[in-house]
Amino acid sequence: xxxxxxxxxxxxxxxxxxxxxxxxxxxxxxxxxxxxxxxxxxxxxxxxxxxxxxxxxxxxxxxxxxxxxxxxxxxxxxxxxxxxxxxxxxxxxxxxxxxx
Numbered sequence: 527x528x529x530x531x532x533x534x535x536x537x538x539x540x541x542x543x544x545x546x547x548x549x550x551x552x553x554x555x556x557x558x559x560x561x562x563x564x565x566x567x568x569x570x571x572x573x574x575x576x577x578x579x580x581x582x583x584x585x586x587x588x589x590x591x592x593x594x595x596x597x598x599x600x601x602x603x604x605x606x607x608x609x610x611x612x613x614x615x616x617x618x619x620x621x622x623x624x625x626x
Contacts, residue, residue, distance in 0.1 A: 540583050
């Protein structure tokens with residue numbers, strides 16, 4: 527991604543990580559098929575980097591990066607308020623077994 531941004535003068539923040547990952551996965555078979563031909567591989571890698579640079583992430587005004595982490599939900603404290611109101615426990619009691 528850094529090489530792509532530098533070669534094609536695209537800000538690094540505008541290159542999508544997921545897009546770059548998909549592009550590399552797509553092109554890897556093509557580059558591997560070039561075999562032992564380094565010039566051909568270099569040419570294909572440059573074409574791959576150009577493809578990454580042609581599809582930048584759109585400008586998103588009023589957004590800051592990196593995104594804020596979401597807070598984990600807090601566990602609510604157990605209150606005895608429900609039990610205190612009627613004097614009985616809130617969990618249902620199972621009926622005695624063996625009575626018919």
